[in-house]
Amino acid sequence: xxxxxxxxxxxxxxxxxxxxxxxxxxxxxxxxxxxxxxxxxxxxxxxxxxxxxxxxxxxxxxxxxxxxxxxxxxxxxxxxxxxxxxxxxxxxxxxxxxxxxxxxxxxxxxxxxxxxxxxxxxxxxxxxxxxxxxxxxxxxxxxxxxxxxxxxxxxxxxxxxxxxxxxxxxxxxxxxxxxxxxxxxxxxxxxxxxxxxxxxxxxxxxxxxxxxxxxxxxxxxxxxxxxxxxxxxxxxxxxxxxxxxxxxxxxxxxxxxxxxxxxxxxxxxxxxxxxxxxxxxxxxxxxxxxxxxxxxxxxxxxxx
Amino acid sequence: xxxxxxxxxxxxxxxxxxxxxxxxxxxxxxxxxxxxxxxxxxxxxxxxxxxxxxxxxxxxxxxxxxxxxxxxxxxxxxxxxxxxxxxxxxxxxxxxxxxxxxxxxx
Numbered sequence: 001x002x003x004x005x006x007x008x009x010x011x012x013x014x015x016x017x018x019x020x021x022x023x024x025x026x027x028x029x030x031x032x033x034x035x036x037x038x039x040x041x042x043x044x045x046x047x048x049x050x051x052x053x054x055x056x057x058x059x060x061x062x063x064x065x066x067x068x069x070x071x072x073x074x075x076x077x078x079x080x081x082x083x084x085x086x087x088x089x090x091x092x093x094x095x096x097x098x099x100x101x102x103x104x105x106x107x108x109x110x111x112x113x114x115x116x117x118x119x120x121x122x123x124x125x126x127x128x129x130x131x132x133x134x135x136x137x138x139x140x141x142x143x144x145x146x147x148x149x150x151x152x153x154x155x156x157x158x159x160x161x162x163x164x165x166x167x168x169x170x171x172x173x174x175x176x177x178x179x180x181x182x183x184x185x186x187x188x189x190x191x192x193x194x195x196x197x198x199x200x201x202x203x204x205x206x207x208x209x210x211x212x213x214x215x216x217x218x219x220x221x222x223x224x225x226x227x228x229x230x231x232x233x234x235x236x237x238x239x240x241x242x243x244x245x246x247x248x249x250x251x252x253x254x255x256x257x258x259x260x261x262x263x264x265x266x267x268x269x270x271x272x273x274x275x276x277x278x279x280x281x282x283x284x285x286x287x288x289x290x291x292x293x294x295x296x297x298x299x300x301x302x303x304x
Numbered sequence: 305x306x307x308x309x310x311x312x313x314x315x316x317x318x319x320x321x322x323x324x325x326x327x328x329x330x331x332x333x334x335x336x337x338x339x340x341x342x343x344x345x346x347x348x349x350x351x352x353x354x355x356x357x358x359x360x361x362x363x364x365x366x367x368x369x370x371x372x373x374x375x376x377x378x379x380x381x382x383x384x385x386x387x388x389x390x391x392x393x394x395x396x397x398x399x400x401x402x403x404x405x406x407x408x409x410x
Contacts, residue, residue, distance in 0.1 A: 007358045007371075014367040018381035019327030022365075024335060025385030030365040061325035187362055223386030226363050 004252065005188040011037045017063040021054050025222035027184040027212035027229060028130045029055060032101070034187045035128060038194035041066060043097045044083050048076040048111060050103035051137045052130070076102045077114035081123045097198055098125040104145035105135045107209075108165045119174035122204035126197050129167065129207075130184075132214035140217045147237075148290065149283045150275045152217075159278055163290055171207045172243055178206040179243040182251075184213065185229030186240070189251055193242065211238045219274025228272065236263040236291050239298055248301045258299055266291060327381060332366070336384030338399040342375060346396035350374045360388035360397065 015036035022029045028051055036043065046069040047053055053070055056062050071079040080100035087093040100118075102111050107129035115127060134152050135141040142152040142160050145167070149159040171179050178200050182190040190210065197206040213228045215221070220228055232238040233253050240251040256262045266288055270276040279287075344350045348357045350373060361371040368378040369388060377388075389397040 007362055008355050010362075012371055016367060017324060017326040017328070018366050018368050018378060019329055019332045020366070021329040024365075024383035025387055026365050030363065033365065033367055057322060057328040059320055060322060061328045062322040063324065063326070063328045065324045221386075223390040225365075225385070226387055226391055 005192050007188070010034075010188070010191060011040075013037075015041070015065045016055070017065070020063045021057060022051065023216060025215050025225045026051070027214065027225050028052070028103075028132060030187065030225075031130055031182075031184040031190060031210045031212050034191045035099070035101070035194050036064070036066060038191045039097050039099060039126070039198055042095055043067075043099055044069070044087075045099045045101060046071055046076055046080045046083060047100075048073045048102050048106040049137070050106050051132070052101055052103065054137060073106055073110045074114055076100045076106055076111050077118035077123075077127060080125045080127070081118050081121065084123050084125050093124065094201075097201065099128060100125060101128045101130065103135075103137070104129060104131040104133060105143045107131075108144040108167055112170075115171075116174065119171065119176060119205050119207070122176075124202060124204060126194070126206045126208065128194075128210060130210045130212045131167075132212050132217060133164070134214075134217050136214050136217040148287055149279045151278055152275070157278075159276070159283065166294075167209055168207075168241070168243070172246075174205075175246075176205055176207055176243075177203040177245055179209075180207075181209045181211070181238070181240050183211045183229045183233050183238055183240060185226045185233070186253060189240070189253065196242075217275070219277075220272050224272060228269070231264065231269040234264045235266050235269040236260075236295055237266065237269055239294060241298065248298070250298070250302060258295065258302065260292070260295070263291075331380050332383050333378075333380045336379075336382060337402050338384045338386060339379070339402050340377060340382065340384065340386065340389050341398050341400050342377065343396045343398060344374050346394050347374060348394050348396070357393070359391050359393065363387050363391050 016033050043066045056068050077100055080098050083098050087096055131145050134143050134146050140152050141154045144165045146160045148163045151159050168181055180193045182193050213225050236257045240254040242249050358371050360369045368382045370376045386399055389399045
């Protein structure tokens with residue numbers, strides 16, 4: 001448990017210069033802004049093909065102040081492992097943080113073999129998945145991280161028929177030292193988690209999964225980005241927790257949601273989003289059951 | 305390829321290199337359809353003179369709102385998403401239509 005970060009304690013220096021190529025109201029950009037504030041200038045980032053490649057710009061110029069390596073879709077964890085190995089060879093591995101940041105496609109579908117390999121080797125790096133719940137950059141195709149019932153361009157009739165992969169638990173099975181979930185709507189919490197991951201340097205791979213609402217992909221008004229992310233947490237759809245050396249602890253915002261009566265009704269989160277427009281009552285019950293089951297599992301973990 | 309043709313090839317980085325630059329995608333302020341306008345008489349930071357809010361700075365994805373008293377918006381790069389107006393607890397940020405008579409509050 002860490003102390004809440006005050007707004008004035010956050011570093012003022014922007015690591016991403018204004019005038020990026022991303023959509024207005026992009027939550028991954030907001031998350032990335034605070035990730036780089038937490039990790040500081042001595043960071044090397046590696047990104048696969050995703051919206052994160054878009055932010056890094058075209059030939060000649062980039063808005064990001066830290067060194068970034070653009071790689072192919074499946075190699076983000078592998079290339080980060082290579083950077084860690086070469087830093088070790090140069091004797092700079094104590095001072096430089098290596099961050100691999102990939103979207104949900106690059107993490108849960110295409111990049112999972114590289115990530116699993118890096119986790120098995122326990123390479124000393126931070127892996128961040130910013131989860132906008134579909135392949136947004138290529139035109140909203142369904143990914144393994146898309147929730148049940150969501151309409152995408154590849155699931156246009158009934159919505160997705162399968163549930164979201166529980167990536168936190170998959171990574172926990174690798175026996176990592178630090179696993180956390182965060183949401184872009186809580187930048188202070190996100191910042192604190194990345195500072196913690198940075199401080200745990202030398203303890204192998206640290207995995208952080210960040211939920212980042214996407215206005216064009218999820219189908220809501222630009223100004224609601226923060227509110228939708230907040231509702232995802234408050235309805236219990238997105239539990240925020242940390243697992244430090246196998247011990248699970250719920251974050252401040254999610255702690256009181258263990259009691260089902262404290263959770264907001266799930267409809268508040270689902271109705272503003274156009275991707276859930278075709279949800280029928282049985283599908284809604286299925287999502288509610290999924291959320292309840294998730295929380296029961298968490299409950300068992302936290303209470304014992 | 306002979307080594308003598310490119311003697312320094314091993315020293316060069318054989319990939320494209322990009323350097324940090326403000327406004328990589330041009331003046332993104334031109335994307336804006338709704339202009340956020342800070343009413344200083346309603347802003348809690350200006351009224352109290354202390355750094356006790358700055359939620360507009362916190363939630364701006366682009367990082368164009370300053371953490372100063374009074375807060376200012378860089379209109380060259382503000383994409384006009386409206387997060388600041390939506391998140392302001394004191395409704396001190398109003399969204400005006402870009403261009404035309406409505407843009408001038410006076």
